Amino acid sequence: MQIVVKIRVISAQNEKSDLIFKIQRNLKIFELQKIIHSKLDVDVSAQKLYYGGKELVADSSIRDYNIHDGDVIWLMRTSENPAKKKKYDDETKKIRELKNCSSAYYKIGDLVDVMYSEFGAWFEAKIIEILVDQNNDNAEENLIFKVVMDRNEETAPITVTFNNVRPRAKYIYSFSELQNEMIVFVNYNIEEPTKRGYWYDFKITNINREKNTLEGNLIMGLSREAVVHDCIVKFVDEVMKIEQPTLITNRKIETNEEIPLRKLPPYCSKCKDVSTRDCKECSCRICGRKTYISILIICDECQCSYHVFCLNPPLENVPLDEEWYCPNCKRDENEIVRAGEKLKTIKRKLNRIKLLKNQFGPVIGIEVGACWKYRNQLPECGIHGSPKNDIHGNHSKGVFSIILNGNDEESQDKGEEFYFTLSNNHRTTTRVIGVQESGVFVNKMIKTLSLNCNNYKMRNNGFGVADVWKHGKPVRVIRNSTVARSKYGPESGYRYDGIYKVVEYFPEISKFDAVVWRFLMRRDDSAAPPWLVIQIDTISFHLDPNIEYFMKKDSENKALWDECSKELENGKATFLETVKRLFTCVCCHEILHMPVTTKCLHNICHDCLINCFASDIHFCPTCRTDLEKSCSLRINDNLQAALKLLFPGNGFNR
CATH class of the missing domain: 2.30.280.10 (SRA-YDG)
Structure with a gap:
């Protein structure tokens, strides 16, 4: 299946400079980088591609990142020499050639901000070791800092250089302190500016104190060459000061006060990363519990997690296979047509x-x-x-x-x-x-x-x-x-x-x-016996007074009910077909059950609308009108009553 993607250089100021490619969903990222190289003459080793706030890994495919038709992939050019970088990486991996040393600016246990190249943003960390190559002197630019991320202390430490680390930001500016041309520390979401994102350096270009808005250019990475222009910061009450390295000898008296972690977008939008709340989206898809993480296995198709003991039948251990598929994704082996075999007819029970x-x-x-x-x-x-x-x-x-x-x-x-x-x-x-x-x-x-x-x-x-x-x-x-x-x-x-x-x-x-x-x-049926009804399709149909009562009370859908009423003279079957056509949910394609009438006068099942909101889809599924998160989900009782009288049994097992 082919999709259209847009490649937008981070330093570009408008969408006119986008590169538009038609590619296969199974295309590898390194193959996409080669295509970009042929168009922009940017070496593959100097390309960093970002989607959804994450750097795309060369060996992965477009499908792995769930990139859809029309999505934008951001390109950041780097000026780093790949040969020099490879040599440096090889040297830093040789831990035996490194020795402990001290820094004039940092010491073990210091709380710092670290540039994480995968996102091009800064994250909180703590220094646990300071090293230097035995063949180099103890100059600050030669030091290697081993740090552990504050939010993921159980993960392996990472090593960074002196330029990739700085003291932890802690001072929050008041809005009156901000001035044009200042470089500050802000929270910003590149793809969805109205939502919370990661933390970047930001150069202020315009301050509107009447509207309380802050405009400027977002700076990604250390080279400061990757700039996103004309950004508007939403969280103006969280603008922080960028702390500069200070000599240990010049530090003020230190306190043991912990610097609180900054706000980041939740990994799971459903449970908001609350560790005590069960969630089937970010934990086990069956039980939802966030315990026994070591025996959670992830399906290679749908990327959902499962405890080995929650499966039916349960597994004794984590499977050693390279690929594992959950029961919902695993294909029935009887359906597989192997080489030389004829097509098979698989009998399935009808859902109805x-x-x-x-x-x-x-x-x-x-x-x-x-x-x-x-x-x-x-x-x-x-x-x-x-x-x-x-x-x-x-x-x-x-x-x-x-x-x-x-x-x-x-x-x-x-x-x-x-x-x-x-x-x-x-x-x-x-x-x-x-x-x-x-x-x-x-x-x-x-x-x-x-x-x-x-x-x-x-x-x-x-x-x-x-x-x-x-x-x-x-x-x-x-x-x-x-x-x-x-x-x-x-x-x-x-x-x-x-x-x-x-x-x-x-x-x-x-x-x-x-x-x-x-x-x-x-x-015991209100409908006339079929042996007494003659030419039922050609005689007009008269509504029950109770149905007429609820139809008239449903003022929000007056136009739809008027259209249905015009078909009464054509018989009951035609009338009911019209009702089903006009009052079918666009999400589940069933007759509306517990309907909610939106402000744009469209009707959606209550449960369907809840599922949309849970997936961060806050617009009408019919006309895509924006629906506020706090909008009323009041059930249209009059419409529900009319449909229940017209279609007895509607909503069974739903």
Whole structure:
């Protein structure tokens, strides 16, 4: 996949000087540097590329840094001699040739600021050792300081030269003290100037005391050749003085007072780097705990962390493989087509069945009277979970749906109510039973369907709740065209006839001298029975008064509801299709659930908007209007109520 990236030299003052390249996402950084060299004549060894505040490593790829189409990569030119630098690096690695010494300006334990070349910014550190090459004298420019970073004391120390270290900044200027041409120490984010970033030297060019703003040029690195012009500092109350090295003999009386660490952008925007707060973004993706860091492993694909004992199945030790992939990223080996093999067809379960696995009541988007030609279409749309059996349910919860196919001669179908008979010859779903013995088989079926009755206790002589039957659990009823003895069945295929409930159930002896159980099912659905509706698509649809009430109260979406109302004369199906089209969330592509109406009058699910804010996306997903972090996430109750009445079951398992 190709993307377009912009290369912007840090010293450039405008975007017109950007180099625009069309590159592959798997392109290595050193290959990109060669392309830049061919255009700018800047040697590869003199290039430092930055993205997201970090220096890009030569052996990594564009994909590793999650660089997107249209992003800007910053280029800093260095005047350092690469041959000399390599020689110096080789010498500093030879610790045996270094000896301890002292400095006239620093001593072990001093708190300092260190130039970290990877970012081109200054970070807090502490001197733990002062060294010098045995072949050199003790001049300050020959000294090598071994320092440990204050924020990461557990990491290995780094070595820097005298010019890369200076006393820790501690004095904060008041705004009245600042003057033009002063070089100060500021916090700035190169890519997002309104957010907190790293600490750089800054030359003031303009001070607006009325608006309390500070403008100037940002200085990166030690050479001071990399300058970002016309920067506006946001954190003007944190401008600090750059401390200069002072002879130890001239120091004032020292105190043991610790200099507080400066503010930096949090590594994790979700937990704000609070060590006591569990976070699945920066720690284990399963448990979120920030403990047992030594056994956290990182997926080479998604870069998420996992404790070895949190995985399913858990791992005993950290894997020694060069590459490791988490369960979400690991590809099924059965899907891999190896050399000489034919393409494979991988059968997967439909997501719709999984989502509606244990749902009582109507299925969103399926109206009473909906028809299907073949039985295997029923589980595909979620109306009936079993492709082979007449009953779909859970033995601990009840029955969700049944198919009335007329196989039982003694079942009396009167449309609004019918007797559903269970016997040894009746087929049932293995989800309900899971047992093959006929006696247990039937008892399990009876107990499962009896759970839908208002009284959950089953008696040997049956039970009836004629007065309060409407409080039982709903059962979706699908009639089959094979109901030959009933005038209420469809002409062909299968038809959804609405919600029924168990009124009573009891045992009796059939004409074949077998014990059967009869369940009286009675219709309890506000929609008209499909056998009474004629040309439903051509007659106008009249809204329920409750729906009209909430539509009128939803003044924020008046224009959308007016557009929907124009389709009432074209029938219910057309009206509902229009509602679904206008009130579908752009994030999850589902009908709105707990909707929030933004200031730009767009509707988004509450949970979807929360996820956007958690990802630092503070604009409308529809029109990209800026939304403040403190904006109201008030749920539009009127819209929610109207959609719930129009689409019963909306929001199930969401």
